[in-house]
Amino acid sequence: MISVLGVPGDPSVGAGACVIEVATGNILVLASVPRVRGTHYAEQYAAADRIRMDRDAARHLFAAGLLDRADLGRELARLTALNDAKPFVERAADSGRQSYCPPGSVMKCALALGAFEANVLGADELLTCKGDEHEHGTINVHQALVVSCNSFFRQIGARLGAERIIDIFRAFGICQPVPWLISEASARHRYQAAREDGVVKNLSIGQGTISTSPLEVAAMMSVIARKGVVIEPRVVAAIDDRDCPPASSRRLSIGLSHFEALHAAMKAATERLERQEPELARRARFGLAGKTGTAEGEKTGRHGGENWAWFAGFAPLAAPKYAVAVFCEHTHVRGRSVAPYAAALLELVNERSKP
Secondary structure, X not given: XXXXXXXXXXXXXXXXXXXXXXXXXXXXEEEEEOOOOHHHHHHHHHHHHHHHHHHHHHHHHHHOOOOOHHHHHHHHHHHHHHHHOOOOOOOOOOOOOOOOOOOHHHHHHHHHHXXXXXXXXXXXXXXXXXXXXXXXXXXXXXXXXHHOOHHHHHHHHHHHOHHHHHHHHHHOOOOOOEOOOEOXXXXXXXXXXXXXXXXXXXXXXXXXXXXXXXXXXXXXXHHHHOOOEEEOOEOOOEEOOEEOOOOOEEEOOOOHHHHHHHHHHHHHHHHHHHHHOHHHHHHOOOOOEEEEEEEEOOOOOOOOXXXXXXXXXXXXXXXXXEEEEEEEEEEOOOHHHHHHHHHXXXXXXXHHOOO
């Protein structure tokens, strides 16, 4: 299943994916790229030393006049790319403080539901887009989700404030510990970073100080698929012959009609995406509903102009079985290019789950 991750021809630093069974919360797929096999730890540490030595050697050759500036730049860029791959960083579940992974516009789904619950947004309320890049006109939340209007959600975020936005995200599983996979310390660190330094206009669209993982985003999508029922994800179903009891469930105090409206918007967003990405249309055969996310990085510097590209959703829409989240890190593509890989992953999971 790991082989479906990554966009051909695009120099992504890494990628991650998670699939959760909606009915149980069982984690069916948890994949991180690049992978490190247990027998290769010493080799990987040695590789890191070689990168440092090769970097020093290139600089010495340049200083001695044996390497011109252009060749030096290319060699340093190659070594930097190898170093940035960070094979020891667990991208799928919990990278702790070793990596930063903003989720982008996939968080607009949770923000919309939280705004309904807080009574700061009406289902048919119209707001005028004041976007810098795209002018979407006067639209409602359904239309804002379909076209992923940043201006709309920033206006909603301003009504909620940073603290409530973060609380909404946490209610859906973001910055929350998961047994065996996400430590209390990591979840607390990321929560505190978002709370202390969060800026509303960034948090509203899943950027800025909020950092997450495919596991957390897939957990959020599983809650949306269940229309508000929260089940803690679990990776261990049984130990020896003893079944591990399933996690207890609870329901969020958000009306079912709001979830149904969100499902319709996510389906419409996916259908629009299928018209743009023929490969997604070919693969999304069993009612995929989802949302893209493109969290933009720095405009300049080593990773200038690169993105964190996401797709997250659930399928099939009528009776959800699986929730999925896939992302590529430091990539030049946007979320819509990642969507076909999420659909391919769901195809594999569905095929292998057949008796």
